[in-house]
Amino acid sequence: MKPLRIIHSEAATDFGGQEHRIFKEMMAMRDAGHYLEAVCQPHAELTTRLRAEGFVVHTMNMDGALNFIRGVAKMLHILKNGRFDVLNTHSRRDTILCAIAGRLAGTPLIVRSRHLANRVNSLLSYTWLPHCVTTDSQFVRNQLISRGVTPDRIENVYTPVFKHSALDQYSLRQELGLTPQSIVVGCVGALRPNKGHLELIRAMEPLFSTHSKLHLVIVGSGNDVMRSLQERIKSLGLEKRIHLLGQRNDVHSLMLGFDMFCLMTRLEASGTVYLEAASAKLPVIGTAVGGVPEMLIDGVTGFLVKLDDDQGLRDIITTLIENPSLRRKMGDAGYDRIWKNPESEFTPQALVRRTEQCYRRWLDRGVDQRKLFRKKGAA
Structure with missing residues (x-):
């Protein structure tokens, strides 16, 4: 199939589990033949690490009202010039900024990834702005479904581990x-x-x-x-x-x-x-x-x-x-x-397979924002 053009966004500046997941996902998807870029804050450690691996990383400050307005305009330009198939956001701040730009640019698929276990308050960055959502566990997926996110618009894709060569165990x-x-x-x-x-x-x-x-x-x-x-x-x-x-x-x-x-x-x-x-x-x-x-x-x-x-x-x-x-x-x-389990969901290959399946299914089906949010308790 034709390789996808994917751009990830992240507002966080430290490098914890969420940022590590983005890094691993971009590496694995690039190895599978897809084209990837990222949008981060200038002082983010993720910016440094991705650039060291040869990725194009666009930077913008995402704090404050003025930076928000400038950021939407810059992101709109990036998306239109890059002609991306998928915009994948990861934090609330970058989702609001980048997804608004994605809507204005007509980006075919906007995906929000959820990496946290704490209770979701506002559903804005999970229902009205993105088209679909991915999570790190079934627990988080169930959390969002219980809040009203339509089940067929949210999928779980586990973070993988990478195999290491044998090292001195002592x-x-x-x-x-x-x-x-x-x-x-x-x-x-x-x-x-x-x-x-x-x-x-x-x-x-x-x-x-x-x-x-x-x-x-x-x-x-x-x-x-x-x-x-x-x-x-x-x-x-x-x-x-x-x-x-x-x-x-x-x-x-x-x-x-x-x-x-x-x-x-x-x-x-x-x-x-x-x-x-x-x-x-x-x-x-x-x-x-x-x-x-x-x-x-x-x-x-x-x-x-x-x-x-x-x-x-x-x-x-x-x-x-x-x-x-x-x-x-x-x-x-x-x-x-x-x-050694052919059904393992925790390898880089499994991440690529699941991510490709989700992206392509959602792209092929087309996205209708009105169907993303369902009333609480609805089937």
């Missing part, structure tokens, strides 16, 4: 001076209050006295939470057992030094980091919230724990500490689910 242990006999619980995630790092330490605290070789490694950045973690660890006297590594660019290599992965997030749209851990052949432990249950198979590739169930979490970690064969079995099952 590099982490060498860095921290740990032995092969040490048991390492690893946690990777931005240091934000809703990621549950303090709760994880609270739950694990009794285990450090009963398991002398147990260590917790936390990877991620965030100044306020980092200070809280440092204070808590110091108050417990666990500086030699809990290791804060900050932001790292070698996460997969670090994961190969873990024995299990655990993130006690309190709110999550999907949780691709659980898949990253499974791809490193780790058993994963997650909270039964949001889209996390879609990232693992409870009892097969890992375990789900209820929020604030400290004893339940301790029991699971203890079970995995005492059963290395179970750790290997679950790690292999998680890896096979992603990479």
Whole structure:
């Protein structure tokens, strides 16, 4: 089929899970033969990363009324000159700005992607401005349907993981001076209050006295939470057992030094980091919230724990500490689910296939804005 011309927009300037998803999607779709450009703010890290990979990135400031007016005019020019088939927006601010321009330019398909698990307030950027919507999990899709978005105009496309070459699995242990006999619980995630790092330490605290070789490694950045973690660890006297590594660019290599992965997030749209851990052949432990249950198979590739169930979490970690064969079995099952299952929805190839299917179906069908929004409770 004829390659698609696609342009993505993003207003955020930091580089978290949402921006990483955009980056991975653009890379995968370009590798599949499609043409892609992006629109970001000048100081956004996504701008720098995409340009480093050879993408055309248009920049505009999106804050404030004057920048909004200028931005709509600039975006209208970009869309008309680029003759794009698809405009895919990602945040509320860029959706309102760019989708208005897309409507004025007559862009055939305007898609809003939803990456967050928190409750949707205004439906403006999901119903009236875009033609269709994609989500990161069935949980988020169901959220939007419950608010009134027409089901056949919203599809779920999971964020993929990328396969890594084999690396030295003991590099982490060498860095921290740990032995092969040490048991390492690893946690990777931005240091934000809703990621549950303090709760994880609270739950694990009794285990450090009963398991002398147990260590917790936390990877991620965030100044306020980092200070809280440092204070808590110091108050417990666990500086030699809990290791804060900050932001790292070698996460997969670090994961190969873990024995299990655990993130006690309190709110999550999907949780691709659980898949990253499974791809490193780790058993994963997650909270039964949001889209996390879609990232693992409870009892097969890992375990789900209820929020604030400290004893339940301790029991699971203890079970995995005492059963290395179970750790290997679950790690292999998680890896096979992603990479050896022909129905896997978590590979770059699956992302491309699903995205192409959605875009082409919506383009072929044509879009009628009046059909995007349905009354609450309607079939």
